[in-house]
Amino acid sequence: MEALDGNAIGGTLYDVFGREMTMAQAECGGCGARGPVAECEVYLGGPGVVVRCRVCHSIVIVLVQVREMMCIDCGGLSDLELPTWR
Amino acid sequence: MRTLELEIPDWPGHVAGQHVDVRLTAEDGYRAERAYSLASAPGEPAVITVERLENGEVSPYLTQNVRPGDAFEIRGPIGGYFVWRPDDGGPLFLAAGGSRIAPMRAILRHRRNSMSEVKARLLYSSRTLEDVIYREELEGEEVFHTLTRAQPPGWTGYSRRVDVDLLREVAWPPEHGPLAFVCGPTSFVESVAAGLVEIGYPPGRIKTERFGATGGR
Numbered sequence: 001m002e003a004l005d006g007n008a009i010g011g012t013l014y015d016v017f018g019r020e021m022t023m024a025q026a027e028c029g030g031c032g033a034r035g036p037v038a039e040c041e042v043y044l045g046g047p048g049v050v051v052r053c054r055v056c057h058s059i060v061i062v063l064v065q066v067r068e069m070m071c072i073d074c075g076g077l078s079d080l081e082l083p084t085w086r
Numbered sequence: 087m088r089t090l091e092l093e094i095p096d097w098p099g100h101v102a103g104q105h106v107d108v109r110l111t112a113e114d115g116y117r118a119e120r121a122y123s124l125a126s127a128p129g130e131p132a133v134i135t136v137e138r139l140e141n142g143e144v145s146p147y148l149t150q151n152v153r154p155g156d157a158f159e160i161r162g163p164i165g166g167y168f169v170w171r172p173d174d175g176g177p178l179f180l181a182a183g184g185s186r187i188a189p190m191r192a193i194l195r196h197r198r199n200s201m202s203e204v205k206a207r208l209l210y211s212s213r214t215l216e217d218v219i220y221r222e223e224l225e226g227e228e229v230f231h232t233l234t235r236a237q238p239p240g241w242t243g244y245s246r247r248v249d250v251d252l253l254r255e256v257a258w259p260p261e262h263g264p265l266a267f268v269c270g271p272t273s274f275v276e277s278v279a280a281g282l283v284e285i286g287y288p289p290g291r292i293k294t295e296r297f298g299a300t301g302g303r
Contacts, residue, residue: 002272005296008121010164011107020166038167039294083166 001045006037009049012063013037016070019082027079030058034079087185087219088149089125092132094160100124100132102196103169103189103267106162108134110144118143121297123269124163125188125220127195132163135219137185168267168295172197176204176265179257181248181278183211183270186297187219190269194227209256211248211274215241230256248274250281260286269295 006022013021022038033055040060041052048064053076060076074080092106105123112118120143126133138149152158170178170193178197180190190208197206207228212218213235232244232252244252258264266287268278275296282292 002298003296004272004298005294007105007165007168007295008297010105010166011119011121011161014161014164020164022165022167036167038165044298 001043003041003043003052005042006040006051008042008044009051009063010038012049012070016063016072021082023083025079025081025083026060026077027081028053028056028058028060029076029078030060031056032078037080087135087137089133089135090148090152092134092160094132097132098163100128100163101166101169101171102128102192104163104165104192105189106132106134106160107164108144108148109159109161110147111159120144121164123186123188123192123295125191127192127199129199130195135185135188168269168293170196170265170267172200172202172204174265176206177258177262178204178206179209179264179266179282180206181209181211181266181268181270183274183278184213184217185219186269186271186295189295190267191220191223193267194224205258207256207258209248209253209278211270248278248281250284253278253281254285257282257285257287260288264291266292267295268292270297272296272298 010022024037025034026037027034033053039054041054043050048062051061053060058076062073064071105121107119107121109119122134124132125135136145136148139145182190209230211232214233215238234247237245266282268275275294279292279294283289
């Protein structure tokens with residue numbers, strides 16, 4: 001499956017967090033790499049959305065929609081820092 | 087290929103490079119959603135350009151069925167990473183693959199409308215000349231075309247996939263402090279971004295946006 005990037009889930013994340021999230025700084029719990037959510041690897045083809053670290057490819061976020069409920073697992077992140085929106 | 091002007095209630099305005107998600111819901115409740123970059127500059131009506139994809143779930147409707155006045159669901163504007171504002175500066179090196187020229191058009195129009203003095207170059211990779219979108223409008227810009235599948239007689243542009251040598255010839259040298267935007271299918275984005283790093287662009291000055299080769303996103 002071809003990897004896209006975090007830009008692809010900007011709308012979904014907006015729905016979950018209520019704000020622009022592609023510029024949020026994500027820190028991988030696996031290798032410690034840090035960068036904007038927009039630069040993470042994103043796989044859309046499965047039953048849910050899988051977000052992986054671009055450096056070590058660990059799973060950092062999983063999003064699954066169950067009927068009308070969006071479930072988000074950020075367990076692979078060690079930090080998610082929200083930027084000041086301008 | 088079709089360009090649609092969207093009239094969106096309570097539209098807050100957008101930033102060059104942002105996209106909207108178009109969501110279609112079938113009578114049985116099945117939903118399909120695709121992202122389309124806005125091709126217009128901030129302050130202009132929201133415009134998307136849609137390429138019809140075989141077996142697509144959203145693009146056949148948007149390119150063939152939708153009529154002026156029809157309504158569909160839009161979410162956006164989306165994105166804060168792959169965006170450019172005049173005070174972000176440059177010089178700008180824009181690289182687009184296929185129909186993903188839309189955000190680059192938004193950036194170039196915004197630069198022009200705001201009378202920005204930031205210099206910009208566009209590298210635009212298409213399969214054939216017929217696949218080049220906004221061709222006439224782009225003639226006023228510093229644009230380098232490469233046609234990867236077929237070239238018309240007398241073609242003087244590039245005729246191969248983007249490689250490091252091509253980037254060395256057309257991209258601003260890294261010592262000019264350029265800011266790069268790369269948008270296209272994943273394979274295109276990966277090779278252009280890697281090539282820019284190889285010729286000396288700092289990774290932090292390269293913004294990337296990947297779309298699936300089938301438009302699936």
